[in-house]
Amino acid sequence: MGLMFRKRKKYGPIILNFTENGFSSWSIKIGRWSWNSKARAHRVDLPGPLSWKQDKARS
Numbered sequence: 001m002g003l004m005f006r007k008r009k010k011y012g013p014i015i016l017n018f019t020e021n022g023f024s025s026w027s028i029k030i031g032r033w034s035w036n037s038k039a040r041a042h043r044v045d046l047p048g049p050l051s052w053k054q055d056k057a058r059s
Helices: none
Strands: 006-011 014-019 022-030 033-036 041-045 051-055
Touching: none
Parallel strands: none
Antiparallel strands: 006 014, 014 022, 022 033, 033 041, 041 051
16 A cells, blocks of 8 residues: 555635645535535535535435
């Protein structure tokens, strides 16, 4: 198992994700709700270690 490079830059509610190959995806996070451009999924953080996720392909 090799090492992986990941970097995140945060500009307010917008998060840019980078890998060793360059730009990977972007996300937006407002409060407990977030959306990721690569997974095209909505996620809501719930209390404790739980979260709820809805994939775009399954809706």
